[in-house]
Amino acid sequence: MKHWDLFLAPYKQAVAELKIKLKGMRGQFDLDSTHSPIEFVTGRVKPIASILDKANQKGIPLENLEAEMQDIAGMRIMCQFVDDIYTVVELLRNRNDFEIVEDRDYISHKKSSGYRSYHIVICYPVQTIHGEKKILAEIQIRTLSMNFWATIEHSLNYKYKGIFPNDIKMRLQRAAEASFRLDEEMSLIRGEIQEAQAFFTRKKEFKQEE
């Protein structure tokens, strides 16, 4: 157990730091009173059981976890619109507190499951009492609609251990198409939505001042 605590400590620190940094970006957009491409941010360290399962499935020897498992530290950034995802990717590219080592665009190239998301793998320097330790972390950037689909599919995947009955498979495919169309529809009325959101933010601000 002590070994896992030591191994996971820099990943825990990285997730805590990245949460503050990425949530900070959202706060800065709010201060500017401009539309934030970031709706909300979550982060987690992969549970030990999932690390072992994935290592087993992918044939990763435990001594290679650090180099080969890219999502032990995982962050998720949720956006309202598909265009926001690419704005966030650009914002992340322009930062100098980590290096992007890989990116996977599962939006232009959705997975056969129907999964859509933009993944960035970063090399993040954690400062420890023994010096700097660089770790890999994965940032998944997706719309609220992509997140809804992925969350449901992930739970069902767990239940059926990846082997879905045909009717569930078909429904998930249809839900993935519906999620895609929802993102398209929302993008088409993006201007209207943002105007309404700006109006409500102003109204809220006035209320606070009263």
Ligand code: 0O2
């Ligand atoms: P968890 O519980 O989210 O940590 P692979 O696992 O082989 O597909 P790889 O090389 O590990 O892919 O990296 P990739 O493609 O970036 O995907 C890793 C993570 O993306 C997954 O982590 C999921 O979070 C998410 N993901 C990828 N494909 C799917 C999918 O079809 N459905 C859903 N719901 N999520 C997906 P883990 O380790 O699977 O799980």
